[in-house]
Amino acid sequence: MMSGADVIECRKVTLDDYDEVINIRKDVYDGLDYLPALYRTMMTNHIGYVLTLNKKIIAFESISVIDDGESIVGRALRISKAYEGRGLVHQMEDFIRKDIAGNSRLKHNVFTTGNKTIMERNLKVNKGQLILQKGILLYKGDISKVVPFLLNVDMLTTRILNKDDLKKLMTSKLDTDRLFPQGRIIVDWVPYRLLASNVDHFFNDFCHILGSGDGNSDRIECMTVAVGYTAPKGIRYIVEMYGTFTEETFSDHIVQHLKRCSTLDTEHINFSLHYETGKHNPDTITKTMHQFNMNKSDTHFTIMYGVEEPLDLLSKY
Numbered sequence: 001m002m003s004g005a006d007v008i009e010c011r012k013v014t015l016d017d018y019d020e021v022i023n024i025r026k027d028v029y030d031g032l033d034y035l036p037a038l039y040r041t042m043m044t045n046h047i048g049y050v051l052t053l054n055k056k057i058i059a060f061e062s063i064s065v066i067d068d069g070e071s072i073v074g075r076a077l078r079i080s081k082a083y084e085g086r087g088l089v090h091q092m093e094d095f096i097r098k099d100i101a102g103n104s105r106l107k108h109n110v111f112t113t114g115n116k117t118i119m120e121r122n123l124k125v126n127k128g129q130l131i132l133q134k135g136i137l138l139y140k141g142d143i144s145k146v147v148p149f150l151l152n153v154d155m156l157t158t159r160i161l162n163k164d165d166l167k168k169l170m171t172s173k174l175d176t177d178r179l180f181p182q183g184r185i186i187v188d189w190v191p192y193r194l195l196a197s198n199v200d201h202f203f204n205d206f207c208h209i210l211g212s213g214d215g216n217s218d219r220i221e222c223m224t225v226a227v228g229y230t231a232p233k234g235i236r237y238i239v240e241m242y243g244t245f246t247e248e249t250f251s252d253h254i255v256q257h258l259k260r261c262s263t264l265d266t267e268h269i270n271f272s273l274h275y276e277t278g279k280h281n282p283d284t285i286t287k288t289m290h291q292f293n294m295n296k297s298d299t300h301f302t303i304m305y306g307v308e309e310p311l312d313l314l315s316k317y
């Protein structure tokens with residue numbers, strides 16, 4: 001399959017590489033791959049890299065620089081099945097490392113994973129630090145069976161938060177301490193430090209961020225940060241829960257997110273909820289989801305781990 005005459009190269013992608021990148025492999029994240037929907041948006045603030053074999057794209061990874069330029073996060077890594085397990089991913093990562101080596105502001109590599117072995121190995125080998133943990137719940141349902149339960153439900157306690165609301169929130173230590181005790185806001189599995197500059201990074205057309213107050217002040221008591229898109233096997237909708245919910249506020253948030261799902265023009269919904277263990281009750285969450293005909297489903301991973309490791313650009317990142 002590969003011979004000495006084969007030419008392996010690395011380069012940055014352009015938007016024109018879309019088809020070839022998406023065709024690298026079709027089974028990514030069990031058919032819930034975000035790259036087909038998000039590639040064009042991501043490439044406005046990520047750098048995409050590919051590994052080519054005789055000019056044909058066989059692997060992809062994108063990186064983004066967040067946290068006021070101090071952290072890097074790698075996303076959407078994949079290699080063609082035919083070339084898996086040969087260490088080729090390392091060649092691409094070496095190229096990326098060299099490409100960013102001139103950036104002296106970079107201090108950390110951050111990532112999240114549901115895979116405990118990857119997390120533990122990273123802490124041991126790369127001197128990473130565990131920066132957060134969240135519980136993962138998955139619910140499945142069909143738009144046609146969910147929508148009847150959403151009709152005539154008003155948005156009682158929630159309001160949509162825009163970019164400016166988020167930036168304001170990030171600069172209020174009182175609010176961030178209350179809402180994000182683990183010191184990060186996660187959006188689509190990326191852990192961002194609580195900085196106003198990160199809002200421009202994660203806020204895009206795929207986000208739907210809701211807040212609820214106590215009714216008497218502007219104070220936000222609870223928040224859901226969602227990202228939703230159509231993936232090859234249906235809607236992929238991921239919601240991060242922050243703050244203190246009542247059953248009423250939680251139900252209001254879910255209604256709004258399911259309504260948003262119904263705009264995505266795809267029947268099957270895969271709805272993930274990431275909750276703070278010890279603060280949010282999984283049984284109450286499941287009870288509310290049932291009220292909207294969304295049923296709990298098994299997941300490969302039940303905990304999300306956030307890891308931050310020192311970035312050593314002279315060796316491995």
Ligand SMILES: CC(C)(COP(=O)(O)OP(=O)(O)OC[C@H]1O[C@@H](n2cnc3c(N)ncnc32)[C@H](O)[C@@H]1OP(=O)(O)O)[C@@H](O)C(=O)NCCC(=O)NCCS
Nearest residue numbers: 028029075076077078079080083084085086087088089090
């Ligand atoms: C994950 C994947 C790229 C690994 O490809 P591979 O050719 O088997 O890669 P290798 O086993 O040679 O591993 C090379 C490096 O890839 C990275 N890697 C492997 N599995 C990974 C994973 N699940 N998550 C993140 N990085 C991973 C590691 O940096 C690894 O370095 P190490 O050898 O020091 O551990 C490949 O299996 C794939 O494309 N899977 C489908 C997409 C996917 O699941 N991606 C998950 C990452 S977001």
